[in-house]
Amino acid sequence: MPAEPSTLAAERAHLAESRAALRRMREHAQGLSADVAADWVSKQFLESLLDQRVAALADHPDTPLFFGRMDRDEDGPPDLPAVMYVGRRHVHDGPEGRPLVLDWRAPVSRAFYQAGPSDPMGWRLRRRFGFEGGELTAFEDEPLDRGDRGGSGPSQILTREIERPRTGPMRDIVATIQPEQDVLVRADLPRTVCVQGAPGTGKTAVGLHRAAYLLFTHRERLSRSGVLIVGPNRAFLAYIAAVLPALGEVRVDQATIDDLLGAPSGEEPAAVSALKGDARMARVLRKALWAHVRKPEEGLVVTRGASRYRLADHEVRELTAALRGTTRYGSGRAALAQRLAHQILVRMEQRGEAPDDRVQDQVARSRPVKTLLDQVWPKVTPEQVLHRLLSDAGFLRAAAKGVLDEDEQAALLWARPARSHRSARWTAADRALLDELADLTERTASIGHLVLDEAQDLSAMQLRALGRRCGTGSATVLGDLAQGTTAWSARSWAEVLTHLGQEGEVTELTLGFRVPGTVLDYAARLLPHVAPGLERPRSLRLGAGALEVRQVPDLVAGAIEAAREALERPGSVGLIVPDAEAAAHAAALEEAGLAPTVLSADSDGSGRLLVIPATLAKGLEYDHVVVAGPAAIAAAEPRGLARLYVVLTRAVTSLTVLHRGDLPAELSA
Numbered sequence: 001m002p003a004e005p006s007t008l009a010a011e012r013a014h015l016a017e018s019r020a021a022l023r024r025m026r027e028h029a030q031g032l033s034a035d036v037a038a039d040w041v042s043k044q045f046l047e048s049l050l051d052q053r054v055a056a057l058a059d060h061p062d063t064p065l066f067f068g069r070m071d072r073d074e075d076g077p078p079d080l081p082a083v084m085y086v087g088r089r090h091v092h093d094g095p096e097g098r099p100l101v102l103d104w105r106a107p108v109s110r111a112f113y114q115a116g117p118s119d120p121m122g123w124r125l126r127r128r129f130g131f132e133g134g135e136l137t138a139f140e141d142e143p144l145d146r147g148d149r150g151g152s153g154p155s156q157i158l159t160r161e162i163e164r165p166r167t168g169p170m171r172d173i174v175a176t177i178q179p180e181q182d183v184l185v186r187a188d189l190p191r192t193v194c195v196q197g198a199p200g201t202g203k204t205a206v207g208l209h210r211a212a213y214l215l216f217t218h219r220e221r222l223s224r225s226g227v228l229i230v231g232p233n234r235a236f237l238a239y240i241a242a243v244l245p246a247l248g249e250v251r252v253d254q255a256t257i258d259d260l261l262g263a264p265s266g267e268e269p270a271a272v273s274a275l276k277g278d279a280r281m282a283r284v285l286r287k288a289l290w291a292h293v294r295k296p297e298e299g300l301v302v303t304r305g306a307s308r309y310r311l312a313d314h315e316v317r318e319l320t321a322a323l324r325g326t327t328r329y330g331s332g333r334a335a336l337a338q339r340l341a342h343q344i345l346v347r348m349e350q351r352g353e354a355p356d357d358r359v360q361d362q363v364a365r366s367r368p369v370k371t372l373l374d375q376v377w378p379k380v381t382p383e384q385v386l387h388r389l390l391s392d393a394g395f396l397r398a399a400a401k402g403v404l405d406e407d408e409q410a411a412l413l414w415a416r417p418a419r420s421h422r423s424a425r426w427t428a429a430d431r432a433l434l435d436e437l438a439d440l441t442e443r444t445a446s447i448g449h450l451v452l453d454e455a456q457d458l459s460a461m462q463l464r465a466l467g468r469r470c471g472t473g474s475a476t477v478l479g480d481l482a483q484g485t486t487a488w489s490a491r492s493w494a495e496v497l498t499h500l501g502q503e504g505e506v507t508e509l510t511l512g513f514r515v516p517g518t519v520l521d522y523a524a525r526l527l528p529h530v531a532p533g534l535e536r537p538r539s540l541r542l543g544a545g546a547l548e549v550r551q552v553p554d555l556v557a558g559a560i561e562a563a564r565e566a567l568e569r570p571g572s573v574g575l576i577v578p579d580a581e582a583a584a585h586a587a588a589l590e591e592a593g594l595a596p597t598v599l600s601a602d603s604d605g606s607g608r609l610l611v612i613p614a615t616l617a618k619g620l621e622y623d624h625v626v627v628a629g630p631a632a633i634a635a636a637e638p639r640g641l642a643r644l645y646v647v648l649t650r651a652v653t654s655l656t657v658l659h660r661g662d663l664p665a666e667l668s669a
């Protein structure tokens with residue numbers, strides 16, 4: 001990396017100037033007063049906006065204000081600035097002043113990520129900066145005006161950034177977003193983007209940066225409708241939680257599917273969950289719900305003062321039939337009340353009265369109409385319907401006729417039905433069914449954009465639940481079919497998009513940033529067995545010496561030794577073990593004085609040495625990973641080989657696999 005003193009000094013001076021300008025911008029924002037607001041509510045609102053603005057202008061000493069610079073080609077378009085610095089936010093000197101740093105999301109900054117010798121986009125030079133803490137220590141120049149000479153290998157700054165030891169939560173990658181990632185990040189809001197990406201190709205990073213990009217580009221619209229990030233568990237959300245705030249975006253919701261649909265309180269065999277997760281259940285539920293609308297047997301009589309008005313039974317039948325199945329269940333009930341009342345109003349008018357709209361509302365809410373509705377179109381809750389469906393064989397048969405066969409129906413029925421819907425123990429799969437029923441009753445509110453990570457693990461019914469939440473918006477769908485570990489894991493992205501109700505293109509990412517080449521090649525031996533259709537991933541870094549496969553007589557003792565060795569090197573250490581062994585490993589490490597933290601679904605995973613139950617490893621990464629007992633991990637669940645593939649692809653610097661001579665056959669070359 002060249003670091004000519006004079007150039008470095010000039011760049012440091014620009015950094016100092018930018019910092020001073022940012023301070024002035026912050027002081028200016030702090031000096032603004034909310035007193036101009038007309039009333040108390042507006043004042044509160046304005047105050048919170050000003051607070052946000054001041055917070056967004058904070059200068060974090062460890063975070064570089066800019067990370068790149070572009071110099072315009074002499075013959076480039078004159079509307080481009082001669083020099084631009086690209087950073088996390090705009091910085092300018094004075095209100096109308098010269099821009100010192102441009103936000104990475106601004107349209108002009110795109111060239112920093114996309115320009116290359118084959119298409120310089122009007123620029124002559126790209127410069128990347130290296131920082132130590134907040135200190136600018138190095139730079140790396142890439143000429144863009146000398147034609148395509150086949151490239152000079154990966155940037156050292158990029159490689160160093162990836163290999164920088166990890167200790168805490170996930171970091172942003174804004175300084176080093178790659179061109180193929182940038183295309184996805186900057187895809188426009190109405191487009192749903194679906195990314196099939198091998199482990200460590202930056203799917204999660206892309207999803208988070210796209211959220212930040214969309215919030216910047218469509219700030220007004222998305223601050224009203226919202227952006228939601230859905231991840232597999234709390235530990236994962238805690239891991240990614242710092243990325244968006246570091247990019248200046250604090251108003252993004254993050255949730256697990258359980259947060260959205262309700263935490264499960266019961267369990268069931270995987271085969272039953274898989275059946276409940278099948279998209280055919282949507283048809284069964286629809287039929288089950290609408291079975292509650294009964295054919296009216298009687299007419300309606302409404303008394304007002306001394307007058308009685310009557311609708312014949314056939315009239316009530318016609319009104320009900322016209323609405324049945326054409327609206328949501330709840331609004332259908334309200335609409336029937338209004339239509340019945342309207343007919344009564346017509347009767348009144350026929351008798352020469354002149355009732356107004358208020359009378360129609362009164363009639364719609366009157367006792368006789370309500371009694372009729374309770375018989376014909378009763379109020380039912382999703383829980384009541386599902387409870388009945390899972391405990392009443394006759395009701396299930398009628399609803400599932402032509403959709404589920406007899407064995408499937410038998411599998412759905414509870415062996416010991418809950419007494420009432422209130423005491424039912426709903427499983428995760430039931431939660432998605434309840435959500436479907438709720439949406440058949442009342443429309444679910446939609447957000448502006450959904451980022452869905454590890455999407456391959458969701459059932460069709462869970463995907464439908466998420467799809468309704470972005471029914472009027474778009475989505476970024478991220479995942480890896482090879483890492484699907486649930487009984488209902490998706491086999492194709494086309495299926496996933498269909499269930500989500502989104503149209504979108506699928507892009508495949510195969511260049512891995514996290515895992516060294518030797519480790520990735522080792523893990524990829526499993527690929528033909530878990531997802532034969534997928535391309536073999538490549539790694540940005542060769543990683544010679546990164547992999548060690550060690551036969552040991554005792555896995556617990558072997559793990560202590562391997563963890564101790566790893567702790568001598570910088571960075572985080574993750575010991576990944578079969579779930580059932582986590583406590584034993586943790587106790588032994590504790591006894592050996594290594595002070596481990598055991599990762600749980602709700603923890604934030606802080607600590608230098610972590611014991612990770614295999615089922616929680618998804619999406620996470622550690623500098624050094626020790627996997628103790630791959631055979632037991634593979635044998636622990638039906639899609640255990642996919643789990644093992646996940647586990648073997650968590651290491652940034654080194655992977656040590658410990659076994660007792662029982663490596664799964666699929667791992668042999």
Ligand SMILES: Nc1ncnc2c1ncn2[C@@H]1O[C@H](COP(=O)(O)OP(=O)(O)OP(=O)(O)O)[C@@H](O)[C@H]1O
Pocket residue numbers: 158161162171172173176177178181197198199200201202203204205206480483513514618619620621649
């Ligand atoms: N362009 C990049 N520059 C620097 N680091 C990157 C880049 N892209 C990805 N990374 C890093 O690579 C690692 C893996 O990224 P990420 O977790 O987003 O991958 P993933 O595809 O979601 O992986 P998995 O499927 O295994 O969960 C992260 O540490 C991320 O910061």
